[in-house]
Amino acid sequence: MFDSSVTEPTDEQIAVLGDLLQNANRIVVLTGAGISTESGIPDYRGPNGIWATGKPPTIGDFMENEASRRTYWQRRLESYPSLLAAQPNPAHRALVDLEHAGKLSAIVTQNIDGLHQRAGSDPERVIELHGSAHVVRCTNCGTMFSGEEIQQRLLDGDRYPACPVCGGILRTATVLFGEPLPREALERSIALTRDADLLLVIGSSLVVNPAAKLPLIAKRNGAPFVIVNRTETRQDALADLRLEGSAGLILPRAIEQALP
Numbered sequence: 735m736f737d738s739s740v741t742e743p744t745d746e747q748i749a750v751l752g753d754l755l756q757n758a759n760r761i762v763v764l765t766g767a768g769i770s771t772e773s774g775i776p777d778y779r780g781p782n783g784i785w786a787t788g789k790p791p792t793i794g795d796f797m798e799n800e801a802s803r804r805t806y807w808q809r810r811l812e813s814y815p816s817l818l819a820a821q822p823n824p825a826h827r828a829l830v831d832l833e834h835a836g837k838l839s840a841i842v843t844q845n846i847d848g849l850h851q852r853a854g855s856d857p858e859r860v861i862e863l864h865g866s867a868h869v870v871r872c873t874n875c876g877t878m879f880s881g882e883e884i885q886q887r888l889l890d891g892d893r894y895p896a897c898p899v900c901g902g903i904l905r906t907a908t909v910l911f912g913e914p915l916p917r918e919a920l921e922r923s924i925a926l927t928r929d930a931d932l933l934l935v936i937g938s939s940l941v942v943n944p945a946a947k948l949p950l951i952a953k954r955n956g957a958p959f960v961i962v963n964r965t966e967t968r969q970d971a972l973a974d975l976r977l978e979g980s981a982g983l984i985l986p987r988a989i990e991q992a993l994p
């Protein structure tokens with residue numbers, strides 16, 4: 735166990751992560767909101783996070799309560815432009831380099847921002863455990879729409895958009911509180927983590943289950959488990975290596991060292 739309490743890791747600590755990455759060939763990366771803060775998207779539990787500024791509704795509240803849905807679309811109208819404008823940062827891009835070197839099995843992400851794909855990660859290797867904010871779907875007929883199309887309707891004054899196909903209730907394709915995770919995504923994440931020879935967790939407080947269970951699965955199967963995070967997490971005690979600091983600084987350095 736290699737621990738650090740400094741703000742940014744030392745060269746030696748980066749080198750240890752570089753060695754682990756160099757020796758691994760089936761890496762699973764688990765990312766949380768922290769990998770996208772350097773792209774300007776607040777994390778959940780930080781001072782500007784949604785936790786502080788207004789929690790999203792539960793699935794029950796959303797489906798049963800029109801007032802809750804109206805508030806949801808009003809917030810979406812205000813918040814989606816900044817999500818659309820956000821650009822991938824050096825941490826997202828470093829993971830693309832890891833993939834191109836043939837070392838990455840998958841990126842399992844709790845994020846809904848689509849920034850891994852926009853950075854150039856193969857969409858087939860990005861498993862979105864909590865869905866995507868860039869897709870809107872009808873809860874009745876299942877028709878999908880792009881986030882931008884529905885945003886245009888909101889901007890045009892339709893502040894409570896209904897499905898244009900069947901009139902049903904629309905929602906973003908993200909997982910709301912009280913809702914199960916997409917089964918296939920979860921099963922694939924678990925299977926790939928079982929097969930992984932390194933689990934790298936980036937920017938997650940490791941509070942939200944079942945994503946927070948992946949470290950235990952990796953450890954049981956003998957794979958080292960590494961955390962790159964600005965603050966403490968729930969599972970620091972389980973980690974083989976823990977680098978405290980900014981993902982956008984740490985990952986490019988470590989991955990550059992690992993690749994020929």
Ligand code: NAD
Pocket residue numbers: 765766767768769770771772775776777778779780783844845846847848864936937938939940941942962963964965966967979980981982
């Ligand atoms: P979290 O907010 O609980 O934890 C984020 C962690 O990242 C914190 O421990 C924080 O210290 C750390 N962090 C912040 N900036 C960092 C940086 N630059 N480098 C390294 N570490 C950094 O987030 P979570 O664990 O992902 O869980 C919260 C839930 O919020 C998820 O379910 C996710 O769906 C949702 N969410 C997603 C987004 C997004 O899509 N970008 C944004 C907010 C919330």
